[in-house]
Amino acid sequence: MIAPFTVTPQVFEQHLGALREERYKCVTFSELLDSLAAHTISSRTAVITFDDGYKDFADNALPVLQAHDYPSTLYLTTGFLAGGKLHHKESGPSDLMLDWAQLPELVASGTEIGAHSHSHPQLDTLTAAQLHRETHLPKELLENVLGVRVRSFAYPHGYNGPRVQRFIKNAGYDSAAGVRNAFTHSSDDRFNVARLMLQSHHSLETFRNWLRGLEAPPATRGEAMRTKLWRDYRRGKAIVRRQPGSDYQ
Numbered sequence: 639m640i641a642p643f644t645v646t647p648q649v650f651e652q653h654l655g656a657l658r659e660e661r662y663k664c665v666t667f668s669e670l671l672d673s674l675a676a677h678t679i680s681s682r683t684a685v686i687t688f689d690d691g692y693k694d695f696a697d698n699a700l701p702v703l704q705a706h707d708y709p710s711t712l713y714l715t716t717g718f719l720a721g722g723k724l725h726h727k728e729s730g731p732s733d734l735m736l737d738w739a740q741l742p743e744l745v746a747s748g749t750e751i752g753a754h755s756h757s758h759p760q761l762d763t764l765t766a767a768q769l770h771r772e773t774h775l776p777k778e779l780l781e782n783v784l785g786v787r788v789r790s791f792a793y794p795h796g797y798n799g800p801r802v803q804r805f806i807k808n809a810g811y812d813s814a815a816g817v818r819n820a821f822t823h824s825s826d827d828r829f830n831v832a833r834l835m836l837q838s839h840h841s842l843e844t845f846r847n848w849l850r851g852l853e854a855p856p857a858t859r860g861e862a863m864r865t866k867l868w869r870d871y872r873r874g875k876a877i878v879r880r881q882p883g884s885d886y887q
């Protein structure tokens with residue numbers, strides 16, 4: 639199921655080589671937001687992010703990143719991580735996931751750790767109590783283990799909206815990554831920063847074109863009408879599944 643969202647280490651190496659050839663500087667997600675706020679951003683700045691917390695980040699991606707001396711930001715679904723029985727385990731693809739015990743060394747390697755919810759739901763269909771748990775709990779668990787502030791959140795499936803963003807801000811995150819398949823820019827929404835989702839069908843040529851600002855649009859502010867309609871549809875299905883009198887708000 640995740641095959642469309644994977645590339646081989648050899649292809650990843652080609653991508654990082656292209657970033658270097660095009661003279662890109664790579665920073666973490668929070669560093670990008672900090673330099674945007676300070677107006678010190680260079681136009682050739684890229685952020686490499688990974689969602690979910692699969693084990694092959696440490697086995698395959700990190701060695702290639704380190705060879706290029708590029709940092710990245712890793713968004714973890716805390717309920718899916720292996721080990722750490724005290725960490726409110728959810729059922730998930732645990733055999734493929736990173737282990738809690740590996741996280742300190744990832745931080746030491748320069749990887750920024752962000753949160754990607756606790757159980758990977760469609761956040762914009764949840765009740766207030768569920769939404770509170772999915773945004774607050776991963777931050778608390780990660781900060782307890784890492785001893786550093788977890789500043790950024792990535793929306794599972796990219797789904798968010800004004801209500802979800804309120805919970806993100808309230809939990810203490812200062813940025814959030816969406817999907818949107820567009821280029822982010824200085825006036826992008828810091829609680830729904832656009833990302834380009836690299837998939838296995840993308841050619842190296844497409845990747846190189848992205849680095850030249852081609853083959854994807856700049857991010858627009860606000861939600862498209864079809865995004866709102868699609869959320870209403872998914873939320874309608876979620877409410878039908880819930881008991882009457884739930885605390886959806």
Ligand SMILES: [Zn+2]
Binds near residue numbers: 794795
């Ligand atoms: Zn995800």
